[in-house]
Amino acid sequence: xxxxxxxxxxxxxxxxxxxxxxxxxxxxxxxxxxxxxxxxxxxxxxxxxxxxxxxxxxxxxxxxxxxxxxxxxxxxxxxxxxxxxxxxxxxxxxxxxxxxxxxxxxxxxxxxxxxxxxxxxxxxxxxxxxxxxxxxxxxxxxxxxxxxxxxxxxxxxxxxxxxxxxxxxxxxxxxxxxxxxxxxxxxxxxxxxxxxxxxxxxxxxxxxxxxxxxxxxxxxxxxxxxxxxxxxxxxxxxxxxxxxxxxxxxxxxxxxxxxxxxxxxxxxxxxxxxxxxxxxxxxxxxxxxxxxxxxxxxxxxxxxxxxxxxxxxxxxxxxxxxxxxxxxxxxxxxxxxxxxxxxxxxxxxxxxxxxxxxxxxxxxxxxxxxxxxxxxxxxxxxxxxxxxxxxxxxxxxxxx
Amino acid sequence: xxxxxxxxxxxxxxxxxxxxxxxxxxxxxxxxxxxxxxxxxxxxxxxxxxxxxxxxxxxxxxxxxxxxxxxxxxxxxxxxxxxxxxxxxxxxxxxxxxxxxxxxxxxxxxxxxxxxxxxxxxxxxxxxxxxxxxxxxxxxxxxxxxxxxxxxxxxxxxxxxxxxxxxxxxxxxxxxxxxxxxxxxxxxxxxxxxxxxxxxxxxxxxxxxxxxxxxxxxxxxxxxxxxxxxxxxxxxxxxxxxxxxxxxxxxxxxxxxxxxxxxxxxxxxxxxxxxxxxxxxxxxxxxxxxxxxxxxxxxxxxxxxxxxxxxxxxxxxxxxxxxxxxxxxxxx
Numbered sequence: 194x195x196x197x198x199x200x201x202x203x204x205x206x207x208x209x210x211x212x213x214x215x216x217x218x219x220x221x222x223x224x225x226x227x228x229x230x231x232x233x234x235x236x237x238x239x240x241x242x243x244x245x246x247x248x249x250x251x252x253x254x255x256x257x258x259x260x261x262x263x264x265x266x267x268x269x270x271x272x273x274x275x276x277x278x279x280x281x282x283x284x285x286x287x288x289x290x291x292x293x294x295x296x297x298x299x300x301x302x303x304x305x306x307x308x309x310x311x312x313x314x315x316x317x318x319x320x321x322x323x324x325x326x327x328x329x330x331x332x333x334x335x336x337x338x339x340x341x342x343x344x345x346x347x348x349x350x351x352x353x354x355x356x357x358x359x360x361x362x363x364x365x366x367x368x369x370x371x372x373x374x375x376x377x378x379x380x381x382x383x384x385x386x387x388x389x390x391x392x393x394x395x396x397x398x399x400x401x402x403x404x405x406x407x408x409x410x411x412x413x414x415x416x417x418x419x420x421x422x423x424x425x426x427x428x429x430x431x432x433x434x435x436x437x438x439x440x441x442x443x444x445x446x447x448x449x450x451x452x453x454x455x456x457x458x459x460x461x462x463x464x465x466x467x468x469x470x471x472x473x474x475x476x477x478x479x480x481x482x483x484x485x486x487x488x489x490x491x492x493x494x495x496x497x498x499x500x501x502x503x504x505x506x507x508x509x510x511x512x513x514x515x516x517x518x519x520x521x522x523x524x525x526x527x528x529x530x531x532x533x534x535x536x537x538x539x540x541x542x543x544x545x546x547x548x549x550x551x552x553x554x555x556x557x558x559x560x561x562x563x564x565x566x567x568x569x570x571x572x573x574x575x576x577x578x579x580x581x582x583x584x585x586x587x588x589x590x591x592x593x
Numbered sequence: 594x595x596x597x598x599x600x601x602x603x604x605x606x607x608x609x610x611x612x613x614x615x616x617x618x619x620x621x622x623x624x625x626x627x628x629x630x631x632x633x634x635x636x637x638x639x640x641x642x643x644x645x646x647x648x649x650x651x652x653x654x655x656x657x658x659x660x661x662x663x664x665x666x667x668x669x670x671x672x673x674x675x676x677x678x679x680x681x682x683x684x685x686x687x688x689x690x691x692x693x694x695x696x697x698x699x700x701x702x703x704x705x706x707x708x709x710x711x712x713x714x715x716x717x718x719x720x721x722x723x724x725x726x727x728x729x730x731x732x733x734x735x736x737x738x739x740x741x742x743x744x745x746x747x748x749x750x751x752x753x754x755x756x757x758x759x760x761x762x763x764x765x766x767x768x769x770x771x772x773x774x775x776x777x778x779x780x781x782x783x784x785x786x787x788x789x790x791x792x793x794x795x796x797x798x799x800x801x802x803x804x805x806x807x808x809x810x811x812x813x814x815x816x817x818x819x820x821x822x823x824x825x826x827x828x829x830x831x832x833x834x835x836x837x838x839x840x841x842x843x844x845x846x847x848x849x850x851x852x853x854x855x856x857x858x859x860x861x862x863x864x865x866x867x868x869x870x871x872x873x874x875x876x877x878x879x880x881x882x883x884x885x886x887x888x889x890x891x892x893x894x895x896x897x898x899x900x901x902x903x904x905x906x907x908x909x910x911x912x913x914x915x916x917x918x919x920x921x922x923x924x925x
Binding site for chain 2 (some may be wrong): 299308309348356368
């Protein structure tokens with residue numbers, strides 16, 4: 194089995210709070226980070242909005258001002274000391290930067306479009322490359338950290354920041370970099386909220402993944418960053434490693450998942466095969482679990498096919514946790530955020546409650562964790578499934 | 594359902610020779626700062642409003658396409674890319690970008706000889722489905738107005754790769770990325786690192802749509818798609834489906850020390866740090882002209898053709914990545 198890639202630091206912000214501590218305190222306290230959507234979003238629903246005023250960007254980054262940029266800074270600044278150590282250890286040019294986003298700064302483009310309709314020109318504060326472009330997210334984090342290795346955005350809708358782990362693993366394995374800052378950043382905007390509303394999958398209430406009373410998704414925003422480093426002298430990991438990543442395509446439909454969860458199953462199988470881990474060794478799954486009827490059915494089908502024997506009995510060997518009830522569906526930031534949740538779960542030897550999942554939908558055949566409890570899990574899959582039939586499953590594990 | 598579609602892939606190189614000699618596992622030793630990745634460039638696909646494919650562009654002199662507009666070479670009345678792979682029911686809903694990318698894909702794999710249901714896709718674009726996105730912005734400006742569900746799901750950056758996988762029944766890995774002024778370099782890094790990981794075939798597609806109002810810019814790239822069929826294996830030209838394959842090895846190196854950047858690099862447009870839009874087309878056209886020279890034997894003295902990948906100088910990034918193209922030795 195190939196050795197894992199140690200995680201040496203992480204950070205997160207989302208509807209649960211602006212800091213990693215607030216986010217994880219909320220997760221393990223069973224506190225939801227959802228609120229009624231601002232009227233400007235134009236839909237009666239709940240969202241996971243980063244709470245409070247977001248601090249403005251430094252003067253040097255003022256040209257990148259956007260909600261997306263401010264969320265980037267919230268997760269980047271706390272990670273700077275760890276990234277500085279990695280730059281000294283490997284050289285700044287050997288540290289890569291791979292970020293997932295689906296929205297980038299489209300909220301600014303929405304305002305810019307309306308402004309030009311009313312004034313005949315784009316606002317002075319808007320440029321396509323610094324506010325709208327996907328790559329601006331990389332430039333902001335690069336300028337804050339001084340990381341000088343290859344950098345790019347992965348944008349495959351809701352699997353974006355799960356797939357960054359696959360790209361990072363490839364660049365490390367090919368010897369292109371020695372460390373990679375990976376993560377995901379998404380910000381609330383009308384495009385995603387009203388877009389999903391018109392697909393008729395938004396829940397009017399706080400979302401209830403895997404519950405018999407689920408009515409759809411809530412959209413969330415926020416970010417998560419993780420620093421991955423080649424195992425080596427002086428690398429102090431947090432005790433959690435990236436063991437494998439599996440990617441797949443449904444080849445079925447642009448928005449509807451494969452009816453039997455084929456792509457989700459293949460992604461999980463590839464993650465395990467690449468890491469040399471048997472299905473029986475997996476003791477926890479962080480499900481994609483959006484709370485739509487179809488996602489939860491097809492994803493459950495895939496999990497039952499692959500892990501059937503581990504799901505039965507009084508105390509099943511496989512713990513299933515759904516966390517979108519805390520944050521909403523963070524789209525391009527979901528994969529990295531849930532990787533942070535999994536890392537914290539392994540570190541603390543505690544499973545968070547799947548908030549909102551009770552009463553469980555018994556037809557799904559999974560015994561989802563409903564209450565927080567102590568359990569030391571060692572091999573955890575985290576799924577992200579997206580438009581275009583783009584699927585990824587990230588395998589994290591406790592360091593030996 | 595055939596077993597091969599769902600067969601999990603190994604992360605090791607066992608049985609899947611790549612042209613790099615990297616170790617199968619993540620080693621605990623830092624690599625040498627100089628990196629070289631190799632792949633066989635077997636096919637080139639291209640679509641622009643003026644040129645229906647790579648050969649049409651070459652036949653017209655391989656000129657700069659940055660400011661060329663025009664009618665399609667086949668002139669059948671529909672100016673949009675044919676994208677024959679897409680069922681008409683699917684095609685009707687797709688954008689120019691998706692159709693151009695699909696058209697270039699078909700052309701590249703048709704030349705290189707790869708099965709569309711088993712190649713991996715890497716799509717590189719700065720602005721992706723910008724026409725669909727701007728149409729949504731217009732709809733969103735009406736507070737109570739409807740938002741087209743089709744436009745919404747067709748606005749994601751991975752729209753083209755989604756349609757490609759659906760149309761070809763392909764369950765393999767597919768990704769969609771953006772690298773700003775480094776689009777060529779990061780696309781090649783993602784694609785070649787993937788070949789080193791699992792071998793096989795990858796189609797690397799670069800595509801852009803001309804920016805629609807109100808975001809139109811004089812420094813923006815035109816509508817285009819270019820697809821490169823890259824493989825860990827040289828083509829077997831005795832096989833009928835590979836008989837037209839290019840016989841070129843592409844080597845990607847970081848040129849920090851050994852290789853002086855060719856003079857062409859200085860001529861490329863700026864676009865770093867949010868100052869102007871970086872051109873993806875300019876360095877890409879150089880890569881394609883180089884491929885044509887090697888293919889046509891103009892480089893038969895075996896001097897590799899070097900192509901810089903980055904437009905302008907980016908102080909934020911250390912390595913300048915460089916591609917060299919090498920004619921395969923016919924003696925093997």
